[in-house]
Amino acid sequence: xxxxxxxxxxxxxxxxxxxxxxxxxxxxxxxxxxxxxxxxxxxxxxxxxxxxxxxxxxxxxxxxxxxxxxxxxxxxxxxxxxxxxxxxxxxxxxxxxxxxxxxxxxxxxxxxxxxxxxxxxxxxxxxxxxxxxxxxxxxxxxxxxxxxxxxxxxxxxxxxxxxxxxxxxxxxxxxxxxxxxxxxxxxxxxxxxxxxxxxxxxxxxxxxxxxxxxxxxxxxxxxxxxxxxxxxxxxxxxxxxxxxxxxxxxxxxxxxxxxxxxxxxxxxxxxxxxxxxxxxxxxxxxxxxxxxxxxxxxxxxxxxxxxxxxxxxxxxxxxxxxxxxxxxxxxxxxxxxxxxxxxxxxxxxxxxxxxxxxxxxxxxxxxxxxxxxxxxxxxxxxxxxxxxxxxxxxxxxxxxxxxxxxxxxxxxxxxxxxxxxxxxxxxxxxxxxxxxxxxxxxxxxxxxxxxxxxxxxxxxxxxxxxxxxxxxxxxxxxxxxxxxxxxxxxxxxxxxxxxxxxxxxxxxxxxxxxxxxxxxxxxxxxxxxxxxxxxxxxxxxxxxxxxxxxxxxxxxx
Amino acid sequence: xxxxxxxxxxxxxxxxxxxxxxxxxxxxxxxxxxxxxxxxxxxxxxxxxxxxxxxxxxxxxxxxxxxxxxxxxxxxxxxxxxxxxxxxxxxxxxxxxxxxxxxxxxxxxxxxxxxxxxxxxxxxxxxxxxxxxxxxxxxxxxxxxxxxxxxxxxxxxxxxxxxxxxxxxxxxxxxxxxxxxxxxxxxxxxxxxxxxxxxxxxxxxxxxxxxxxxxxxx
Numbered sequence: 001x002x003x004x005x006x007x008x009x010x011x012x013x014x015x016x017x018x019x020x021x022x023x024x025x026x027x028x029x030x031x032x033x034x035x036x037x038x039x040x041x042x043x044x045x046x047x048x049x050x051x052x053x054x055x056x057x058x059x060x061x062x063x064x065x066x067x068x069x070x071x072x073x074x075x076x077x078x079x080x081x082x083x084x085x086x087x088x089x090x091x092x093x094x095x096x097x098x099x100x101x102x103x104x105x106x107x108x109x110x111x112x113x114x115x116x117x118x119x120x121x122x123x124x125x126x127x128x129x130x131x132x133x134x135x136x137x138x139x140x141x142x143x144x145x146x147x148x149x150x151x152x153x154x155x156x157x158x159x160x161x162x163x164x165x166x167x168x169x170x171x172x173x174x175x176x177x178x179x180x181x182x183x184x185x186x187x188x189x190x191x192x193x194x195x196x197x198x199x200x201x202x203x204x205x206x207x208x209x210x211x212x213x214x215x216x217x218x219x220x221x222x223x224x225x226x227x228x229x230x231x232x233x234x235x236x237x238x239x240x241x242x243x244x245x246x247x248x249x250x251x252x253x254x255x256x257x258x259x260x261x262x263x264x265x266x267x268x269x270x271x272x273x274x275x276x277x278x279x280x281x282x283x284x285x286x287x288x289x290x291x292x293x294x295x296x297x298x299x300x301x302x303x304x305x306x307x308x309x310x311x312x313x314x315x316x317x318x319x320x321x322x323x324x325x326x327x328x329x330x331x332x333x334x335x336x337x338x339x340x341x342x343x344x345x346x347x348x349x350x351x352x353x354x355x356x357x358x359x360x361x362x363x364x365x366x367x368x369x370x371x372x373x374x375x376x377x378x379x380x381x382x383x384x385x386x387x388x389x390x391x392x393x394x395x396x397x398x399x400x401x402x403x404x405x406x407x408x409x410x411x412x413x414x415x416x417x418x419x420x421x422x423x424x425x426x427x428x429x430x431x432x433x434x435x436x437x438x439x440x441x442x443x444x445x446x447x448x449x450x451x452x453x454x455x456x457x458x459x460x461x462x463x464x465x466x467x468x469x470x471x472x473x474x475x476x477x478x479x480x481x482x483x484x485x486x487x488x489x490x491x492x493x494x495x496x497x498x499x500x501x502x503x504x505x506x507x508x509x510x511x512x513x514x515x516x517x518x519x520x521x522x523x524x525x526x527x528x529x530x531x532x533x534x535x536x537x538x539x540x541x542x543x544x545x546x547x548x549x550x551x552x553x554x555x556x557x
Numbered sequence: 558x559x560x561x562x563x564x565x566x567x568x569x570x571x572x573x574x575x576x577x578x579x580x581x582x583x584x585x586x587x588x589x590x591x592x593x594x595x596x597x598x599x600x601x602x603x604x605x606x607x608x609x610x611x612x613x614x615x616x617x618x619x620x621x622x623x624x625x626x627x628x629x630x631x632x633x634x635x636x637x638x639x640x641x642x643x644x645x646x647x648x649x650x651x652x653x654x655x656x657x658x659x660x661x662x663x664x665x666x667x668x669x670x671x672x673x674x675x676x677x678x679x680x681x682x683x684x685x686x687x688x689x690x691x692x693x694x695x696x697x698x699x700x701x702x703x704x705x706x707x708x709x710x711x712x713x714x715x716x717x718x719x720x721x722x723x724x725x726x727x728x729x730x731x732x733x734x735x736x737x738x739x740x741x742x743x744x745x746x747x748x749x750x751x752x753x754x755x756x757x758x759x760x761x762x763x764x765x766x767x768x769x770x771x772x773x774x775x
Binding site: 296297299300302303306307407408409410495496497500501502511512513515516517518519520521522523525526527529530532533534536537540541543544547 | 590591592593594596599600601604605608609648652653654697698701702705706707710711714715716717718719720721722723725726727729730733736737
């Protein structure tokens with residue numbers, strides 16, 4: 001029971017962590033993937049099957065689903081397994097609260113919502129042709145996209161606006177892939193014959209590019225992880241253990257360990273025996289709960305591990321490796337035009353010299369940052385969402401998701417987070433977050449077509465069938481992203497005094513006694529006592545001097 | 558009755574004293590760093606030094622306690638009220654008027670009653686307070702599951718810091734009192750050489766001359 005519950009929970013991350021999302025990749029994104037075989041992570045195959053020798057794959061395929069049909073002739077259960085995974089359902093029911101979450105339902109502070117924008121958003125779905133998230137994902141087994149995760153030819157891609165289908169010959173002018181690169185005609189036969197275990201590029205195509213561009217969303221998942229240095233990611237570096245995503249996010253029957261809503265900091269199963277399967281993606285799963293050596297400091301650090309997440313010290317900064325992350329997205333300023341035409345401003349230069357937009361008519365104002373110091377909070381692994389049904393208080397910052405955890409709770413630890421700041425549309429009468437329709441070139445309601453928020457919001461609210469007053473405004477929002485990737489080498493872990501100092505990193509985290517942050521009560525009383533002693537002997541000595549006696553008396557003091 | 562230079566502080570006695578001095582200074586310096594009152598050395602170095610010095614001092618105390626009881630030297634710390642009033646009066650009054658210190662050091666009783674009482678308090682109250690809170694503080698990892706709110710840690714840490722300051726206050730008064738009487742150097746020298754001017758009874762003198770001639774400076 002425990003295992004299956006956990007697996008279901010873990011699996012959530014795989015889809016929601018990566019968060020494919022709306023994006024207008026042409027403007028928005030740097031081309032992070034080149035057409036053929038570029039940026040492939042090393043993936044030595046230990047397979048006993050060479051798929052290029054399979055007769056059924058030696059044909060020319062006319063569509064993605066045709067390839068899947070061929071896969072299913074051997075891998076008979078694969079589609080059924082995928083369709084029960086979060087990569088497919090985009091649907092998650094939170095244990096305890098029973099709240100329905102998942103990418104198909106939540107509103108985030110990046111692109112907002114999937115509903116009414118499906119052709120664009122579901123381009124990162126692990127399936128083909130999901131064009132209405134008000135309905136469950138497609139049920140035809142051939143709609144599962146095997147190649148998105150298993151193509152090893154490096155040239156399979158999903159178009160950014162075809163609900164998950166790849167661009168095929170002839171590719172329309174200006175077409176883009178989900179990574180923002182100019183689209184190319186995909187060779188499905190080559191892709192089908194190349195299949196193998198997922199590499200970083202397979203996961204990264206969606207998970208690095210969530211939010212409409214490289215590293216926009218997470219801050220700790222970016223194309224910098226395709227071939228990272230040890231300083232960027234000690235686990236994934238080629239001169240380190242060279243992990244793929246699946247080394248930690250192990251999968252079982254296509255359910256992948258890891259959850260965005262139910263994060264595990266603690267692995268109570270402990271280290272597996274040799275050869276035993278692991279099904280938890282935590283640091284402890286490999287490093288144990290006492291990873292530091294038995295030195296004076298090592299023992300103390302092991303004590304820390306039950307209150308401080310490993311990530312807090314070992315990921316001192318995120319958005320490392322030369323790829324900036326978006327830290328602020330203000331939708332309220334979107335829609336300004338120059339000579340009646342949308343425009344962009346490239347006001348941020350990334351460390352590799354690339355200029356990133358700080359304004360887009362389609363999306364509003366942005367801020368970016370590299371090597372970002374996280375914010376820290378108590379976290380028990382649970383994340384609660386402000387859903388479209390939640391009543392908000394627009395007079396203060398709305399937390400799109402709130403981090404659950406408390407200092408007195410043994411299950412909570414202090415975790416690092418990326419805090420995304422945003423300004424988003426809401427219903428000013430009903431005080432609820434509003435859906436927006438931004439993508440939809442063939443409608444006259446989509447914001448990116450006519451830059452009219454009134455029409456965009458009305459259309460999206462009608463689409464999902466939500467109550468809407470017709471009045472909208474924009475509200476400040478915060479969204480929190482637990483930081484867990486881009487683990488730095490131990491030599492670059494945070495030093496003690498990063499936190500044990502008056503203005504240390506955890507100065508805003510309440511509820512823990514932390515020496516070095518200021519004189520505690522006992523210290524103030526003690527200091528008074530010491531000063532009294534000094535004053536006493538000072539006075540005594542002064543009196544002796546005033547009396548002009550040598551004051552030595554005789555024997556001993 | 559004659560005043561003689563007698564070795565009253567054995568080698569162990571002196572090593573114990575000065576090791577204690579050294580470690581207490583290291584502990585005060587590093588303790589203040591850990592508490593955050595200065596940042597002259599890195600926090601981590603302070604924690605390591607503080608812990609190492611504390612463990613070394615605990616070991617020394619264990620040896621010293623054993624030594625005190627096996628040699629009978631613990632008797633030096635038996636408190637007495639006899640003469641206490643005179644000593645107190647001297648520090649509060651006589652010292653300003655050039656009076657003689659009322660206490661004569663003897664072979665079996667080298668501490669004046671005030672000293673005996675303060676050292677006893679140090680050994681029975683302050684030192685136990687510092688090492689008991691220190692050990693509990695150090696072993697926080699073993700009991701933190703019983704203290705999820707951290708109030709226990711707060712209490713132990715504050716008591717430890719308070720005891721540390723109390724010891725620092727003792728050090729201040731202890732050092733200051735060395736300036737009274739013969740003077741600072743005369744007071745410190747015996748703790749280095751071991752020899753101190755002591756009033757001996759003829760019997761004691763005869764005993765020392767016969768059985769422990771090395772303890773008498775000619």
